[in-house]
Amino acid sequence: MRAMILAAGFGTRMRPFTERTPKPLLPVGNRPQIVCVLELLRRAGVRDVVINLHHLPGRVMDVVGETYAGEVRIDYSIEPEILGTGGGLKKVESFFGGETFILANADALMDADLAGAARRHGELGAAATMLVRGWDPAGGYGRVEADGEGMIRRVLAPAAGEGLASVVFTGIHILSPAIFRYLPAGRPSCIVGDGYMAMLAAGERVASFRADGYWRDIGTIRAYFDANMDFLRGEMPSHCRAFAPADGGRPPPGRFPGVEFAPPVIVGAGCAIGAGSVIGPGVVLGDGCVVGNGCRLSAVVALPGARFSSGEEARRIVRSPAASVPV
Numbered sequence: 001m002r003a004m005i006l007a008a009g010f011g012t013r014m015r016p017f018t019e020r021t022p023k024p025l026l027p028v029g030n031r032p033q034i035v036c037v038l039e040l041l042r043r044a045g046v047r048d049v050v051i052n053l054h055h056l057p058g059r060v061m062d063v064v065g066e067t068y069a070g071e072v073r074i075d076y077s078i079e080p081e082i083l084g085t086g087g088g089l090k091k092v093e094s095f096f097g098g099e100t101f102i103l104a105n106a107d108a109l110m111d112a113d114l115a116g117a118a119r120r121h122g123e124l125g126a127a128a129t130m131l132v133r134g135w136d137p138a139g140g141y142g143r144v145e146a147d148g149e150g151m152i153r154r155v156l157a158p159a160a161g162e163g164l165a166s167v168v169f170t171g172i173h174i175l176s177p178a179i180f181r182y183l184p185a186g187r188p189s190c191i192v193g194d195g196y197m198a199m200l201a202a203g204e205r206v207a208s209f210r211a212d213g214y215w216r217d218i219g220t221i222r223a224y225f226d227a228n229m230d231f232l233r234g235e236m237p238s239h240c241r242a243f244a245p246a247d248g249g250r251p252p253p254g255r256f257p258g259v260e261f262a263p264p265v266i267v268g269a270g271c272a273i274g275a276g277s278v279i280g281p282g283v284v285l286g287d288g289c290v291v292g293n294g295c296r297l298s299a300v301v302a303l304p305g306a307r308f309s310s311g312e313e314a315r316r317i318v319r320s321p322a323a324s325v326p327v
Helices: 033-043 057-064 084-091 114-124 177-182 191-201 221-232
Strands: 002-006 048-053 072-078 101-105 108-110 128-134 143-146 152-155 165-175 206-210 215-217 265-267 283-285 296-302 313-319 324-326
Touching: 002 033, 002 084, 033 048, 033 057, 033 072, 033 101, 033 108, 033 114, 048 057, 048 084, 057 072, 084 177, 084 191, 108 165, 114 128, 114 165, 114 206, 128 143, 128 191, 152 191, 152 206, 165 206, 165 215, 177 191, 191 206, 215 221, 221 283, 221 296, 221 313
Parallel strands: 002 048, 002 101, 048 072, 128 206, 265 283, 283 296, 296 313
Antiparallel strands: 101 165, 108 215, 128 165, 143 152, 143 165, 313 324
8 A cells, every 4th residue: 555644834833943844854752753654654554655845845855765664665746836735645646556545644643553444444435534533622623523334424514413423533544546536636725625525525435434542643832742741651652662762762871970860861862961960850852962061951852952051940841953942
């Protein structure tokens, strides 16, 4: 099976951190978040992936490369004009060769049985299958509604329909080639607002598949911070935790004399930490971070190259070399 990862967005709600770093490369547990999505796809048997890009595309291509884990071949679709979730997909229609495929967001970290979802998609003869989870009215996500057999009846619904159950779409779909009949060519479009609404109006079978395990949609700085804390606590699914350092990221004794570490802590390569500092609990230091003497850091996510002045006390922040944002 083939797949596409949607990664062309600007990450506007993650600014200022996305001004210099594409959102898919923002690290969770000191690994680019897109790696977690690639690993989920690899474990589902996907061997060919196309990634669409617009904002700082060269950065993503340099980091991700042409293959993943020696098993997954990666192509790229560069969009000089951002095309949206529907237009970006339509642009690479030929990549899928008329076969069923997976479409995933680069910023949705989740535990999902993609192989199981694909099997159910085929058994139902569906044009599309949306991976969904239980409705949370306070979550801020659009309402999708399914009937008693799990078939989607309404999307972007303002209120619950009679006899329908409200669910939340997770950002991962299983799609048949039928989707391309409903997406306009050569212009921006939305796969939900344009594709799904037109499919449902035409009577196409749109199914749901429950995925109620771990899910974190990294759409905001707070959600990004929380994802890193989840990683430190070991709450992420196995395909994300697989990248945790064998030693938990805690430096070996003697590496930083006079520094106290309170786990959970991850310290990247090339960091410098001054004597008298207390690091943790709940700290991720990216590669090349500099922490002065006598600092106290807790509940901190520091992107590569971030700096902390001597004597600084920092708690519940995300910091890069250019910005520091409280959460």
